[in-house]
Structure formats: structure tokens, C-alpha cells
Amino acid sequence: SKIILYGVIGIFIALILQSIAVMIESFFFGEVSPSENTQNIIQLILDTPAFIIATTIAGPIMEEFVFRRSILGIVGHYTNFWIGASVSSLLFALAHNDGHLLVYFFLGFFFSLLYRSTGRIWAPMI
Incomplete structure (x- = not known):
């Protein structure tokens, strides 16, 4: 339940x-x-609704x-x-490659902190 709570709160913090x-x-x-990535993902979901599984889970x-x-x-x-x-x-930011390096860096760092604080990978996955 702690992981789910951290994950859900993490959505709003993200x-x-x-x-x-x-x-x-x-x-x-x-x-x-x-974000070009976000626009492309939205279009893929609109074209093929089953793609939502790949974008929200996989x-x-x-x-x-x-x-x-x-x-x-x-x-x-x-290191540390x-x-x-x-x-x-x-x-993480470079892999998204859409000109929003700071956005993805902030998110990646937050997800790292979430992972560290819970000790479980499931919280940042949520």
C-alpha cells in the first residue's frame, strides 16, 4: 500500500x-x-486505441x-x-530527444528519488 500511495502522489508531483x-x-x-513525443503518442492512441497499453503500461x-x-x-x-x-x-532526457531536456531530466531525477525512497521500482512505474 505504501508503494501505491507513493506512486499516486508521485503522479501529482511529476x-x-x-x-x-x-x-x-x-x-x-x-x-x-x-512535446513532439507526447503529440506522437496521442496521435498513435487516437489512431489505434490498443496502443494505450504500450504507452501506459509497457x-x-x-x-x-x-x-x-x-x-x-x-x-x-x-559512485553514489x-x-x-x-x-x-x-x-533519460537524451533518450526522449524532443528538445525538452530539462523537463525529462527533472522527471528522471524525481523518479530516481522515488525509487530510492521506497526501495521499489514499482512506485516510479506508477
């Missing part, structure tokens, strides 16, 4: 962090365009295993949590 990151990007870079599971469990785990093991979280968050 939305707030995303808004803050977009405001920072807007302040430094002017008008910020919508995608988050895969991302958390790759970026938090694997990259954060390996880099953090050989903060370096591991920074490296995995940077790679």
Missing part, C-alpha cells in the same frame, strides 16, 4: 515538476513548443527498468546515488 521545468525553459529559451515499466533499476543501479553502485541519479536522468 505533473508539478513538469510545469516548473516548462516555466524555466520558457524563461530561458522563450516560447516552448509542445513504456513506463521498460523505462524504469532501464533508467532507474539498471543505469542508476550500476552507476550508483560504483547522486551521480547515478544524475547520469540516469541525463540519459
Whole structure:
């Protein structure tokens, strides 16, 4: 139940962090365009509703295993949590490749903190 609670609260915190990151990007870079990734995913879901399974279940599971469990785990093991979280968050941001590096970095770092605070990968997956 703790994992579910952290996951659900994490959804709202992630939305707030995303808004803050977009405001920072807007302040430094002017008008910020919508996320191409998000627009493409929405269009895929509208075209093929079954694709929602991949975007809401398979995608988050895969991302958390790759970026938090694997990259954060390996880099953090050989350095420390903060370096591991920074490296995995940077790679998470670069993997999304849509010009919103700060947004994805903030989210990746938050998911790393969520993973660390619960000790379970399921909370950031939620």
C-alpha cells in the first residue's frame, strides 16, 4: 500500500515538476513548443486505441527498468546515488530527444528519488 500511495502522489508531483521545468525553459529559451513525443503518442492512441497499453503500461515499466533499476543501479553502485541519479536522468532526457531536456531530466531525477525512497521500482512505474 505504501508503494501505491507513493506512486499516486508521485503522479501529482511529476505533473508539478513538469510545469516548473516548462516555466524555466520558457524563461530561458522563450516560447516552448509542445512535446513532439507526447503529440506522437496521442496521435498513435487516437489512431489505434490498443496502443494505450504500450504507452501506459509497457513504456513506463521498460523505462524504469532501464533508467532507474539498471543505469542508476550500476552507476550508483560504483559512485553514489547522486551521480547515478544524475547520469540516469541525463540519459533519460537524451533518450526522449524532443528538445525538452530539462523537463525529462527533472522527471528522471524525481523518479530516481522515488525509487530510492521506497526501495521499489514499482512506485516510479506508477
